[in-house]
Amino acid sequence: MIGGVTIIELTKRQEIIIEIVKSEGPITGEQIAEKLNLTRATLRPDLAILTMSGFLDARPRVGYFYTGKTANQLLGEHIKSLSVGEYKSIPVVIQENTSVYDAICTMFLEDIGSIFVVKKEGFLAGVVSRKDLLKAAMGKTELNSVPVSIIMSRMPNLILCRSEDSLFEAAMQMVTHQIDSLPVVRSHQTSEQEWEVIGRITKTTIVKAFVELGQAMKV
Amino acid sequence: MIGGVTIIELTKRQEIIIEIVKSEGPITGEQIAEKLNLTRATLRPDLAILTMSGFLDARPRVGYFYTGKTANQLLGEHIKSLSVGEYKSIPVVIQENTSVYDAICTMFLEDIGSIFVVKKEGFLAGVVSRKDLLKAAMGKTELNSVPVSIIMSRMPNLILCRSEDSLFEAAMQMVTHQIDSLPVVRSHQTSEQEWEVIGRITKTTIVKAFVELGQAMKV
Numbered sequence: 001m002i003g004g005v006t007i008i009e010l011t012k013r014q015e016i017i018i019e020i021v022k023s024e025g026p027i028t029g030e031q032i033a034e035k036l037n038l039t040r041a042t043l044r045p046d047l048a049i050l051t052m053s054g055f056l057d058a059r060p061r062v063g064y065f066y067t068g069k070t071a072n073q074l075l076g077e078h079i080k081s082l083s084v085g086e087y088k089s090i091p092v093v094i095q096e097n098t099s100v101y102d103a104i105c106t107m108f109l110e111d112i113g114s115i116f117v118v119k120k121e122g123f124l125a126g127v128v129s130r131k132d133l134l135k136a137a138m139g140k141t142e143l144n145s146v147p148v149s150i151i152m153s154r155m156p157n158l159i160l161c162r163s164e165d166s167l168f169e170a171a172m173q174m175v176t177h178q179i180d181s182l183p184v185v186r187s188h189q190t191s192e193q194e195w196e197v198i199g200r201i202t203k204t205t206i207v208k209a210f211v212e213l214g215q216a217m218k219v
Numbered sequence: 220m221i222g223g224v225t226i227i228e229l230t231k232r233q234e235i236i237i238e239i240v241k242s243e244g245p246i247t248g249e250q251i252a253e254k255l256n257l258t259r260a261t262l263r264p265d266l267a268i269l270t271m272s273g274f275l276d277a278r279p280r281v282g283y284f285y286t287g288k289t290a291n292q293l294l295g296e297h298i299k300s301l302s303v304g305e306y307k308s309i310p311v312v313i314q315e316n317t318s319v320y321d322a323i324c325t326m327f328l329e330d331i332g333s334i335f336v337v338k339k340e341g342f343l344a345g346v347v348s349r350k351d352l353l354k355a356a357m358g359k360t361e362l363n364s365v366p367v368s369i370i371m372s373r374m375p376n377l378i379l380c381r382s383e384d385s386l387f388e389a390a391m392q393m394v395t396h397q398i399d400s401l402p403v404v405r406s407h408q409t410s411e412q413e414w415e416v417i418g419r420i421t422k423t424t425i426v427k428a429f430v431e432l433g434q435a436m437k438v
Contacts (some may be wrong), residue, residue, distance in 0.1 A: 048264030079433035203422035214298035214387040
């Protein structure tokens, strides 16, 4: 996934060149060289790096100018290229009429934070979290007889994602809506209003992706 | 945090140069140019980029050789430079003798996944998670009279981290030990065996860091 991309530490001189072009661009390579008391040839690799990395752009007979793109933007573009489809894990689903008690057992058995609830036909109906279950267990809910559909968060108030979404968007949705997981869905062929659950993205997924990025893997 | 670093997409030609140096290095710039039917001058920016990015190294009178560092390793080095101290959030703590019932209330009130439990003197004693509380609520535990210290995970079986640790290590600990949060601690000045809780790293912290890396922030 990360092949073909590289990270470079900018040198002090390259940072100074960015500053010069930012304040005085468009400016020619000769003019930059003059300001730094260096030859044009000495500067050539620096200018090549700054142009290829997207900091500067060059127009023939005009000179170099600052694109406004920052290192952060370029790193961000890379992170945004990771997709939900590459990272999603297998969803754990239960039927709408499952009791709250059985939902709690499933949660401990599978050791997960949220369970997806589906209709008889298998389409997404809701999501039940550890918090929902703790609230039910604390209240007057009759855990063995009340179905999980009574306490779940239900469609259409759920945040969903698709395989082709970026992992970055999924992470942002979890932060914005303060939720721990997102169902990965695809729309049903005959019924556009129904969603088939094909995966699961959780905060754990993102933590694993973060660790993977930090690990020194061989390409 | 990301200032002074940049990402570039390697060109096809740069990838071919890496392959040539990998299989035939050490090799001079002239020899590489000859193989590609290009002039040494044309190749100069490519070789500069590959050297600065750490793929290749050059020794005078020997030539270029492959360092074995991959793009992933270089990206990884960047991720590893983020520290726990920069990202930690404020910890939520309760006393050891707090009832399980009050711990559950605190969890809902503060909307958090884990609470840190401290001794009378304020030093870390344990961690109680949503899962621990749900288990207690389901069992025969007398929630109002049983103190949280009975059901918490306790020292020394806790995974801790320090401000100077990397966020990457903290994320790896959470994945390895399948836990949702880590207390950030510092050792007490007079008592080396005791830990003061000064922060909290959770899966949410990592998801936020991931989103931050993906966002196009201005430096």
